[in-house]
Amino acid sequence: MATLLAKACGLVRDSMLAGYFSAGTETDAFMMATKLPTMLFDIVIGGVISASFIPIFNSVRENDGRGEAEKFASRFIMMIVSAAALISVLGILFSDQLVQLIAPGFSGDKHILTAKLTAIMFPMIIFTGLAFSFVGLLQSYGEFNIPAVISLVSNLVIIAYFPLLADRFGIYGLAYTMLAAWSLQVLIQIPSLIKFRFRFRPDFRFRDKNIAAAVKLALPMLVSTWIQPLYSVINARLASGISGAATELELANRLYVVMTGVFSFVVTNLIFPKVAKANAEKNEEEAKALIVISIKSMFFILLPLTLGVIVLARPITGIIYEHNKFDSESAARVANALRCYSVGMAGLAVNEVLSKYFFSMKNSKTPMRNSIISMAVNIVLAYILFYFFKTPGLALAAAAGSICNASINAFSLRDKQILAKSDIQNILKMFICTAAMTAVIVPVYSMCRPEASDFAGNILACAVCGGTGVIVYFVLSFLLRVDILQNFFKKKGSAE
Secondary structure, eight states: OHHHHHHHHHHHHHHHHHHHHOSSHHHHHHHHHHHHHHHHHIIIIIHHIIIIIHHHHHHHHHHHOHHHHHHHHHHHHHHHHHHHHHHHHHHHHTHHHHHHHHOTTOOHHHHHHHHHHHHHHTTHHHHHHHHHHHHHHHHHTTOOHHHHHHHHHHHHHHHHHHHHHHHHHHHHHHHHHHHHHHHHHHHTTHHHHHHTTOOOOOOOOOOOHHHHHHHHHHHHHHHHTOHHHHHHHHHHHHHTTSTTHHHHHHHHHHHHHHHHHHHHHHHHHHHHHHHHHHHHTTOHHHHHHHHHHHHHHHHHHHHHHHHHHHHHHHHHHHHHHOSTTOOHHHHHHHHHHHHHHHTTHHHHHHHHHHHHHHHHTTOOHHHHHHHHHHHHHHHHHHHHHHHHHSHHHHHHHHHHHHHHHHHHHHHHTGGGOOSOHHHHHHHHHHHHHHHHHHHHHHHHHHHHGGGTTSHHHHHHHHHHHHHHHHHHHHHHHHHTTOHHHHHHHHHHHHHO
């Protein structure tokens, strides 16, 4: 629920951004300026925190005790903060050159504005590094609620800016507010760390066997997590030459990530520490069982959601973005990109689970190799599909890359025999239920479509079609005896 609220607030934040500044120079500049620091952070250190810290921390705590684990954590945090501070300084000094490299289509006032906003927001990666490190600690201690709340708090701060201060301080004030909001993600985790009696002692002695193990594990992990940030670079370069395209593509991607993230990122954040702990204890069967239930849960939720979003993309973007300065044509272009992104929804989620499984086993070379292959597919498809379809082509290439990465990772785990024959049969049943649901909601949407021309009409279309789709899907899943649904009712009956 905390994650759902945080994602909902993220949508409100993006909706208010679009409404206040529309899809033009200021919004393009702001979107690019927020993207540049986060891309560099993800490329250099982002994947290290979530993927290498938790397995090593759990392993040290299991084998050497809590005291040694906390020493490792203190050194790891100082290493991350030092790297983030260095990146931040370089980013501020070379913001102009970075904008020229990533967004060559930005010129004149747009280029200058983007460079200035980038310099303002680069320090937020220091707070991001600290926040991610604290999240890894709290999740290792079994605390998931506070890490889920941090985005909610930062989003609420940004939302409050628009009605209170946006008219007075404009886009520059929004950049400083983003910086303040990210610092709050660190501050609100400190009381929980105190509750768990974590003792942080600044320690720059990085020549430590556990730090060395984390770095050794992290290097291939970094490469395996480059696929998304590097693809963002390609997207940004290609879209920067079309006015408003950077904003529309980013708004579609954020909406897509919200829809996928409510389910996939919640599941992976919950299971990763548990899978890492199971593997640390050499309990392979429990680790595999967690992965299986995660994959089937993803398919059960995201297959119908994918088709639902493809059918209802236009009224969805109308509800969220089409108001104030953001017009109907811009909302329609966001909808086209959203449809294309949504094709890869299940692929993105399953890949997230499988990557975490590799990382929990301290195997980072396999996902690295698979990510490089998928990255190459992504880049080639981006240039080809952009030539034919422009902005929607970039979204479609991203979806194809996610599916490709998930497929290769699954193939690499074939010796583990993670999915049994019955699991595959249940996933096929989910595909059948999704196809039948789509066959029902398409004609229903056709009947609602003439009414879906304003805000109320869009809500009506989504409510009627969404409600119909949910009923059809769950009834068919029950009749076909899909095990995820059956197990849910069995557990509920046992609890009662």
